[in-house]
């Protein structure tokens with residue numbers, strides 16, 4: 001962490017304790033507060049799901065999530081990660097190989113916020129981190145958003161009993177929330193639009209990202225590329241300032257063929273791995289893999305010249 005980040009870290013407001021940003025109603029009202037993706041009016045809860053003043057209706061699925069992705073914004077028939085990728089990631093994460101990251105993300109969140117806060121996990125996948133975040137904030141409201149319906153279905157299913165944890169199918173490019181809604185938005189290996197994050201965050205809100213560190217999955221890359229490259233550090237997004245950056249690295253030996261296969265299937269460069277090489281890796285039965293992550297914390301900087 002550079003000295004600027006160190007300084008910023010010390011001045012980070014603790015949302016939910018004394019900040020004006022806190023919304024105190026959370027512990028009483030556990031209904032999710034979405035915005036209509038069609039007309040931007042607030043959605044209210046009804047028997048089937050949600051509707052707005054203009055009678056746009058969005059039904060709740062039996063798993064508890066709501067689909068707020070207008071058909072015209074889908075982009076493709078199955079947007080986001082394919083069901084195969086989703087299943088591989090869910091099964092791989094279930095081994096707890098990324099447990100150290102899940103824990104670090106939850107601790108970082110706790111350090112940034114008080115109990116009663118509103119947070120969004122943008123591109124939440126199967127909710128592996130979302131669930132852990134919600135457990136850290138028993139009085140908060142936690143939203144998981146993902147464009148892939150299969151992922152959201154799993155996420156909602158695994159967290160059905162937590163009434164303060166809400167999942168929806170929607171795009172990070174058009175988040176179904178009002179302006180100045182969230183105390184913290186996190187994005188864990190997911191694509192977002194920084195302007196949209198800035199719109200939905202409260203003034204001084206926190207943007208937490210998890211990105212691959214330089215050596216992430218380097219052993220796998222060495223199998224695929226002749227000259228594997230290290231990941232570049234993330235650039236501080238426009239309109240934000242860096243509060244803290246935390247590298248996290250572990251090398252683990254994967255010794256089950258199924259875990260190696262799932263890891264190959266869930267990584268973004270999986271499709272570059274020739275079937276023959278994939279089989280070789282799987283049949284070798286043992287593979288050391290470096291898991292290298294960086295957790296960055298940014299604060300939304302108020303534009304003094306705005307308005």
Ligand SMILES: C[S@@+](CC[C@H](N)C(=O)[O-])C[C@H]1O[C@@H](n2cnc3c(N)ncnc32)[C@H](O)[C@@H]1O
Nearest residue numbers: 080081123124125146147148171172188189190
């Ligand atoms: C690499 S996965 C990470 C999932 C989860 N955060 C995790 O780490 O387990 C990226 C996720 O972003 C989702 N995604 C891709 N484009 C998106 C978009 N425009 N809006 C919301 N989610 C999106 C994918 O469907 C996928 O679940």
Ligand SMILES: [Zn+2]
Nearest residue numbers: 036039052056
């Ligand atoms: Zn509407």
